[in-house]
Structure formats: structure tokens, C-alpha cells
Amino acid sequence: MNLKNIEMKNNPSAIVVFSGGQDSTTCLLWALKRFEEIIVLTFNYDQRHQVEIECAKKLINILNSKQKHRIQWLGENYIKEHKIIPISFLSTLLQTAMIQETDIIYDDETDLPTTFVPGRNILFLTIAAAYAYQHKIRHLITGVCQTDYSGYPDCRDATIKSLQATLHLGMDYDIIIHTPLMWKSKAETIKMMEKLGGIELYKYTHTCYKGQRPACGECFACQLRLKGFKEAGREDPLEYTTREIL
Ligand SMILES: [Zn+2]
Helix, strand or coil: CCHHHCCHHHCCEEEEECCCCHHHHHHHHHHHHHCCEEEEEEEECCCCCCHHHHHHHHHHHHHCCCCCCCCCCCCCCEEEEEEEEECCHHHHHCCCCCCCCCCCCEECCCCEECCCCCCHHHHHHHHHHHHHHHCCCCEEECCCCCCCCCCCHHHCHHHHHHHHHHHHHHHCCCCEEECCCCCCCHHHHHHHHHHHCCHHHHHHCCCCCCCCCCECCCCHHHHHHHHHHHHHCCCCCCCECCCCCC
């Protein structure tokens, strides 16, 4: 069976891998526009910014309550379930600045920032695909992006396409991994969210690598986010300690 033949209209359910960040929140809205029933998976790997998980819960709560958001089109489609999946073994296995309190720097040896968690997206999507298989769901959505990526190799289009093929073979099951942000800049993602009517939701998303709320405004992730908003010519509703672009 050709994967392109799995039409969305015949498959009303989808799984969104959701961190509570800006990109995955945009993807969640993208998915809600297209699929009737969404299952949201958030992974708890003892990430340094645990506040991200609280943000994820709050965002789901807002999206599931018509009184709490102002997105006119969001009526019929809904989030059926939000599962927080504990994978704390990652923090005992791996040393990375995304988990441990170590400096976030650029590693000349690997050519990657020390926030890189090797295999993270592959692991998340494999777990999500196993869950999809059991629930007869054909669509996975992830916010990975090759355009603005920090050099993370598991965010690349080739990695995702290859993983989709591996999952298809390994489970003998047709599944599509949608990557609506793959070729978008941060500014384009913001404009996409604006079209979806969800810019105000960005107030509750989490980006800061230091795990601070209000966001520090200075770390790599905060700066990338601030630059994206500047380029898009929009105001970020998130609270910052400083909004200065360095
Ligand atoms: Zn920050």
C-alpha cells in the first residue's frame, strides 16, 4: 500500500508529539484543523525545564475549554487524551545540558550544542508509532524543523523519512509522520499560527533553555524565538525578563 493513499478523511485520528513549546503548539493546532480526534503525547525525560510539562498541561486545558480560548473554528475537533509518558531512564543514561545542570555551549567535536539529546526524536516517534499501531491510528505529527534547527540531526527531513520507512517495515503498518514545520523559518511558523488563530496561545508555551518563567530572554532558545517574532513583525505574548536581541 502506498503511504500517499492513506487519506486524512478516512482516518480521523492523529497523534501529536507535544512538548509544550512554540513549535509543537503550532503543530497541535495544525492537527486540530485537520483531524477530528487528537491524542497528545508528552514525554517526561527529567528534562531540565520541567516547567515545560506544566505548560503542556495548561495548553491542553485551554484548548479543551471553549471558554478559555478564542479560536472560532475549534469546535468539532478535539483532544481526546493527553498522556504524559515517563522515560526517566534517559537522564540516567545520558549526559546532556538538556537534562543536567551543565553549561549550554557549542561542542566543537560533535558540531552540536550540548543540549543535543542523542536519539530523542527517534525514540519519541517510535514510542508514538507503537501507540498508534495499537490504537489503529495512521498519522503522527511532530514539530521538527530542518530550516532553523540547531544542527540536531534527528530534526532533518531525511531522518524522519527514513524513520517512517523503518516503522512501516518494522511494524508492517502504514503510518505517516507529518512535519508541517520542516521547511519553515521561525517567522513563517509564527505567521502560520496567526492564520490558525492561535497566537495568544504562545503566552503559555515554553522555550527558555534555562527553564525560567518569565523567560530569560538571553539563552540560545529565547534569542531564536525573539528573532523569529522580530522577523515576523509580531509581538510575542510570552513574558520575558528582557526582550533585547543580542
Ligand atoms: Zn531563556
